[in-house]
Structure formats: C-alpha cells, structure tokens
Amino acid sequence: MARSSGVRGSRVGSGPMGESERGNAAARVAVTYWCEVGHVTQLRFADTAEVPEVWECSICGLPAGRDQDNPPVQAPVAPYKTHLQYVRERRSEAEAEILLAEALARLRSTA
Ligand SMILES: [Zn+2]
Known part of the structure; x- marks a missing residue:
C-alpha cells in the first residue's frame, strides 16, 4: 500500500x-x-x-x-418546448394513431 x-x-x-x-x-x-x-x-x-x-x-x-x-x-440543447410544439407533436401522434388504426382495419377486412 x-x-x-x-x-x-x-x-x-x-x-x-x-x-x-x-x-x-x-x-x-x-x-x-x-x-x-x-x-x-x-x-x-x-x-x-x-x-x-x-x-x-x-x-x-x-x-x-x-x-x-x-x-x-x-x-443542440432543446430543453424548452413551446406550447405550440407540444400541440404539433401531439397532433402528429394522433394522426399516426389514426393511420395505424386505418391500416389495421384494412388488414382485418382483407384477411
Ligand atoms: Zn476548443
């Protein structure tokens, strides 16, 4: 030691x-x-x-x-998001969910 x-x-x-x-x-x-x-x-x-x-x-x-x-x-530091950015993100998320749901529905109808 x-x-x-x-x-x-x-x-x-x-x-x-x-x-x-x-x-x-x-x-x-x-x-x-x-x-x-x-x-x-x-x-x-x-x-x-x-x-x-x-x-x-x-x-x-x-x-x-x-x-x-x-x-x-x-x-790039982006810890801060504006309310609008949050809204946009959420909207695109919701749109994606709708698209996914539609795609799934189409799959089910053709199966
Ligand atoms: Zn340096």
Missing part, C-alpha cells in the same frame, strides 16, 4: 520522453483530444485508468473527442 503522495506538480518542459525518469512510476498514456473548433487538449492518463472518450476542451470548453476528424458535436 503506497501512501498517497498526492499529485506533484508536473514539471513543465520535461519533454515527451519522461518514462525513464522513474522506473516505478505508473505508465502513462498520452491522449489527445480535439474539439469541434480544432483545439488540441493533451492529457496523460495512468496506464490503468480508463481513458474517457470525450473530454472538455481546455481552451473553449466544448466537448473534445479522440478522433480528430470526428470531434463530438455539441448536441
């Missing part, structure tokens, strides 16, 4: 080849995330850690993904 040593401030500019500096350090995986805008967020995860698919861009805060060509697109 190792004592929790806390997170030591990582040295800036230690270079990419930091693996040999301490043999007993947990292996780290460098993961790069790209956001929709194209910002690059680079993180390092312990080898054993689960690397999340999406990370918040450190620059603009948009969701950033590991696939540069397919950054996660922020889902």
Whole structure:
C-alpha cells in the first residue's frame, strides 16, 4: 500500500520522453483530444485508468473527442418546448394513431 503522495506538480518542459525518469512510476498514456473548433487538449492518463472518450476542451470548453476528424458535436440543447410544439407533436401522434388504426382495419377486412 503506497501512501498517497498526492499529485506533484508536473514539471513543465520535461519533454515527451519522461518514462525513464522513474522506473516505478505508473505508465502513462498520452491522449489527445480535439474539439469541434480544432483545439488540441493533451492529457496523460495512468496506464490503468480508463481513458474517457470525450473530454472538455481546455481552451473553449466544448466537448473534445479522440478522433480528430470526428470531434463530438455539441448536441443542440432543446430543453424548452413551446406550447405550440407540444400541440404539433401531439397532433402528429394522433394522426399516426389514426393511420395505424386505418391500416389495421384494412388488414382485418382483407384477411
Ligand atoms: Zn476548443
């Protein structure tokens, strides 16, 4: 049981080849995330850690993904619907039900 040593401030500019500096350090995986805008967020995860698919861009805060060509697109937020939208939805739902009922009736009559 190792004592929790806390997170030591990582040295800036230690270079990419930091693996040999301490043999007993947990292996780290460098993961790069790209956001929709194209910002690059680079993180390092312990080898054993689960690397999340999406990370918040450190620059603009948009969701950033590991696939540069397919950054996660922020889902349009639509928590609010107007009354009219509700009415429309319900109406189309009712229409669909009528259509279904008609189709069923037709099926039954031909059977
Ligand atoms: Zn960004």
